[in-house]
Amino acid sequence: MYPSKFDYHRPSSVQEAVQILADNPDAKVLAGGHSLIPVMKLRLAAPAALVDIGRIDALQGISRSNGSLRIGACVTYNEIANSADVQAAAPLLAEAAGQIGDRQVRYRGTIGGNLSHADPASDLPAAALALGATLHVAGSGGSRSVSASDFFVDLMMTALQADEILTEVEIPAAGAGTGSAYVKFEHPASGYALCGAAAVVTRDAGGSCTGASLCFNGVSATAVSAADAASSLVGSDLSDGAIDSALSGMSIPDATGDMFASAGYRQELARALGAQALRTARDRA
Amino acid sequence: MADESNGAGVFGSSIRRREDPELITGQAKYTDDLQLSGMVYCTVLRSDYAHAKINGIDASEAEALDGVIAVYTAKDIEASGVPGGIPVGWLLPDMKIPEHYMLAKDTTRYVGDGVAIVVAEDQYTAHDALDLIYVDYDPRDGVADPKKATEDGAPLVHDEAPNNIAFDWEIGDKEQTDAAFANAAHVASLDIVNNRLIPNAMEPRAALADYNSITGELTLYMTTQNPHIHRLLISLASLGLPEHKIRVIAPEVGGGFGSKIHHYADEAIAAWASMQVGRPVKWTATRTETYLTDAHGRDHVTHGELAMDADGRFIGLRVDTYAAMGAYLSTFAPAVPTYLYGTLMSGEYDLPAIHCHVYGVFTHTVPVDAYRGAGRPEATFVVERLVDEAARVSGIDPAEIRRRNFVSPDAFPYQTQVALEYDSGNYEGALDKALEAIGYDDFRKEQAAARDEGRYLGIGLSTYIEACGLAPSAVVGSLGAQAGQWESAVVRVHATGKVTVYSGCSGHGQGHETTYAQIVASALGVPYDDIDVIEGDSGVMPHGWGTYGSRSAATGGSAIASAAEKVVDKARTIAAHLLEAAEEDLEFEDGNFFVKGSPDQAQSLPDVALQAYLAHNLPKGIEPALEATSFYDPANFVFPFGTHIAVVEVCATTGQVDLKRYLAVDDVGNVINPMIVDGQVHGGIAQGVGQSLYETAVYDDGANLLSGTMLDYAVPKAHFLPSFETDRTVTPCPHNPLGVKGVGEAGTIASPAAVVNAVVDALSPFGVNHIDMPVTSEKVWNAMN
Incomplete structure (x- = not known):
């Protein structure tokens, strides 16, 4: 459990961090360190340099304005889970963040690190997808914005370029009649999601569904949206029967099988947890 | 209540572990420190x-x-x-x-x-x-599966071991057992994999x-x-x-857990x-x-069969096992699937014919050796799963079929067909206590009502026996041990009456410093706080054999009790001399020697110790100082037993097993410290539940270890487990001075069968009669669908 040698940088601004990354192609960004440090200690990763962005003030903080919620990349899971702003504007994110790891992990791990690492079995990617998050990114070529649906490219691969840093996550604040839920079936060893279901539904005054999204962690190489199943709920009364019928034919493309669970069982979990998440979201709407 | 000032009642009281302040505050020094x-x-x-x-x-x-x-x-x-x-x-x-x-x-x-x-x-x-x-x-090419490793053409681990067979061992009477099966009215039959475990100290x-x-x-x-x-x-x-x-x-x-x-x-x-x-x-x-x-544990592939007569009485048991040894023979590895396994095949039952055959098999894996329970969990799992299957095929309730086949309390000493002679027991007493505490009859009603609602509850019994405190040395030597199994102790009373105890056992979390001091406080009548216990240094204490196999109370504790008795005998001689009385006229109470009827004219143990060290006025022929050494070789194993009951609910949509209740009634003989015994039972159950629901070492076909980190290998977490319910019956061991048995492994031995029996019971509407451990949600879901 002794990592290889590496250089350590601690920039004080995003610009400085991006410049260091541009100058050091073998460098890695260090945020909470809860994914990177363990793989370095196992010598599965040996970056030549670490760029510690933990002291950059611009990457901290949660704010609400103009109908959107903005969360700095270095905000911890614990801050998100317990933030009144997040609980009001994006309760799904608070619920998912509160289920990550254990208390120690939640005090160190960050939303930016989580989404950039893009572990499909972690809890935030599906929530970010389901909430329609926009990810703000800074690089040596300037800043840009990427939608969550374009951000997760493949297993632990994102749309980030080597010299780019995720700086902020922006989420449209939940409107009236909206309910959400995150339901997780955790692997007993790692606590990661064998399957995690993130659901958001919106109902009109008459109770019929005007919008729905249902996304999953843990089932395939990236967090995925079950868009067909969700859209088939629009216009329904969101009854248990409507939910079951929407999920009965659902099949997540390229479901993963491994020593923990077969692809087929993950599909079953997705149906079971998806239904549970939708029912809970409905009851909260 | 215990009076720690003079040792009265200290034996049997839940004194807090004196080890813990150092451990909890991080002051303890481990090797790497x-x-x-x-x-x-x-x-x-x-x-x-x-x-x-x-x-x-x-x-x-x-x-x-x-x-x-x-x-x-x-x-x-x-x-x-x-x-x-x-x-x-x-x-x-x-x-x-x-x-x-x-x-x-x-x-x-x-x-x-x-x-x-x-x-x-x-x-x-x-x-x-x-x-x-x-x-x-x-x-x-490599091979990891112990049964496949014996097939012709399998890659050889060692050229000198054809078919990778390290040993071919059997116990019991094959002919007699085969004859019993020929006359059977019902036969229960199961193929069982006992999953490989990684110790994780x-x-x-x-x-x-x-x-x-x-x-x-x-x-x-x-x-x-x-x-x-x-x-x-x-x-x-x-x-x-x-x-x-x-x-x-x-x-x-x-x-350590054996590792x-x-x-x-x-x-x-x-x-x-x-x-x-x-x-x-x-x-x-x-x-x-x-x-x-670190040596892994378990890793058996077994076929077992239990024969019954028309009344559900057991008439024969036969077991064939392929037991992995791994790549090399580890220190005590050959004993684990043989003398710690085949000898336990009678369980708590009067079984007239038993045959157990074991291949010890080399595989291209980490060596396998004793892991908490060591052979006895594997044996208990085979026997207790077969008993439940026997209940199923004969249509007899699992509690009733056990009751019908127990060795009765008046049958002790009971000679099994597999070498062990059980010295004492009351199996029905523990069963009755457990069934009443869990509310067995009510549970069956609740179970039936739940099934009508599409909820699946199950209850599982494990009426286990184990043999621990391995002994006597001559017997284990005749079975192949290249070690003795006696234990040493020194009880040294200093001139001021303070006491240092040295044991050849070597605790690593068991609380010996507390419990051994309790033994000595009671025996010498000196304050508990005046006694220190030292272990774990070959340069300091006489040769001893260490701590494993639930031996430290039964052998180490008995050695200490024997040494303390010698100290009291010598002190009595000196006290009689000082009191100018005959030894046989002296009483010894709460640390004081006095002539019967004259307690006010007493010599306390510290008084005597001072005189023993000054040596100014000792009786003729008595050497100075006050200490004694004992090398205690037990007369027999000790035989803890009990009934464990698990209650589970299986989720119909995901297959997840929720362990709702776990109740243990153990009989470990006299109890030195009830809190420490409960702690041992809790830890043992947690590890056994781990084996039954979560833990497994996975090798691929090329013998690469896939479950190589804590991300992959699921040690149970506290929130996976219910609050355990524990109770006891007390049948003192008849052959050691303290009447104690062993408790370190009981929970690990009993619990896997209880949990799996409960899951199989829950799934009985689906026609399920066995699921291999660990019983993961996917396996359960597949069984239901």
Whole structure:
């Protein structure tokens, strides 16, 4: 459990961090360190340099304005889970963040690190997808914005370029009649999601569904949206029967099988947890 | 209530563990905490291949790295002239014993097999250098499954063991058993895999070796459950140093579960390296190395059958088992699936015919050896699963079929068909207590109502017996042990009446410092706080055999009780002299000697101790000082037993098993400290539940360990478990001075069968009669669909 040698940088601004990354192609960004440090200690990763962005003030903080919620990349899971702003504007994110790891992990791990690492079995990617998050990114070529649906490219691969840093996550604040839920079936060893279901539904005054999204962690190489199943709920009364019928034919493309669970069982979990998440979201709407 | 000031009632009271303040505040010193002047660090390069020929090793880059002192291979150890062996300590007839050298010479036989070692100035350099050693491997096929390994054409682990069979062992009467099956009205039959487990002591193994080339003395601090055994094996087989020149010290040891009984290469390597470089050498396993080198547990493939007459009475049991040994024979490995397994096949039952056949099988895996329970959990699982299956095929309730077949309380001593003679027991008493506490009859009604709602509840019984406190030495010797199984103790009363107790056991979390002091406080009538207990240093106390197999109360505690009795006898002689009375007229109460009827004219034990040390006025023929040594060889095993009951609910949509209640009624004889006994039961149950629901070491077809980290291998977490309900019956052991049995392993032995029986019971509407461990949600879901 002794990592290889590496250089350590601690920039004080995003610009400085991006410049260091541009100058050091073998460098890695260090945020909470809860994914990177363990793989370095196992010598599965040996970056030549670490760029510690933990002291950059611009990457901290949660704010609400103009109908959107903005969360700095270095905000911890614990801050998100317990933030009144997040609980009001994006309760799904608070619920998912509160289920990550254990208390120690939640005090160190960050939303930016989580989404950039893009572990499909972690809890935030599906929530970010389901909430329609926009990810703000800074690089040596300037800043840009990427939608969550374009951000997760493949297993632990994102749309980030080597010299780019995720700086902020922006989420449209939940409107009236909206309910959400995150339901997780955790692997007993790692606590990661064998399957995690993130659901958001919106109902009109008459109770019929005007919008729905249902996304999953843990089932395939990236967090995925079950868009067909969700859209088939629009216009329904969101009854248990409507939910079951929407999920009965659902099949997540390229479901993963491994020593923990077969692809087929993950599909079953997705149906079971998806239904549970939708029912809970409905009851909260 | 206990009066800790004079020892009265201390035996049997829940005194808080005196060990805990140091442990909880982080003040305790473990091996890796120790620093010696000039200390350097050792790391081991381990094979990435389950099976490979080594064509050559190029260490030149590693040797050139700044801070590297030396890189060694097996050739260097051979050239040094030491024996270099890692021996097996239990011999079975016709057993194949392939060479096990401290490093692989020309073949690696499991992922993790040591190939080369680095000695460097610091840990980072020592690890960096491992990446700079280039081994030219010629990979070969490997095999991990113990049954497949015996098939013709399977890759051989050792050329001298055809079909990878290390030994072919049986117990019981085959003909008689076959005849019973020919007359059976019902037969229960199951194929059972007992899943391979990884021990996961909280503290990884570590060693700090300090060889003094002037005196020729080796001091070895290490993570051990039995310092004297390690001293013996390092002397005889590994390094060839004279035994009296080796001092093995166990600092605080953070758990073992058996994994720190065994003699591994790594601690001997650290010692050998210290001899080479002339400086203290520390080796500390990473958690990855723990997974790749600590002896694993279980790993059986079994077919078992239980024959019944028309009334559901058991008439015969036959069991065939393929038991993995791994790549080499570890220290006590051959005993585990034989004398700690086949001998338990009678369970709590009056079984007139038993036959158990076991192949010990080499596989390209980490060696397998004793892990908490060691053979007895595997046996209990076979027997208790078959009993439930017998209930199913005969249509008799699982509680009733057990009751119908128990050895009755008036049948003791009961000679089983598999060598053991049970000395005492009341199995129905524990069963009744457990059934009443769980509300068995009401549960069956609740279960039926729940099924009508599509909810699946299940209840599982495990009426277990175990044999622990291995004994007597002559018997275990006749079975193949290359060790004695007696235990030593010294009780030393100082001149001021304070007491130091030395034990040859070696606790590593069990609370001996507390419980042994309780024994002595009661025996000598001195204040509990005036007694210290010292263990774990071969340079300080007489030879002992250490702590494992739930032996420390039954053998170590009995040795202490015997030594304390000798102290009291000597003190009585001196006290009689001082009181000018006849010894037989003296009473001894609460630490005071006095003539019957004259308690005001008393000599306290401290008074007597002072006189014994001054030696100004001792009776004729009595030597000065007040201490005694005892070497206690038990007359028999001890036989804890009990009933454990698990209640589960299975989720119909995901298959997840929710352990709702777990109740244990154990009979461990007299109890020294109820809180510590409860703690042992809790920990044992947690580990057994771990085996039944979560834990499993997974090897792929090429014998690569897939479950190599804590991300993959599921040690149960506290929130997975319900609050355990514990209770006891007390049937004192009839043959030791304290009437105690053992409790360290009972929970691990009983619980896997209870949990799996509960799951199978829950799934009975689906026609399920068995699920292999770990019972994962996916396996359950598949069984339901």
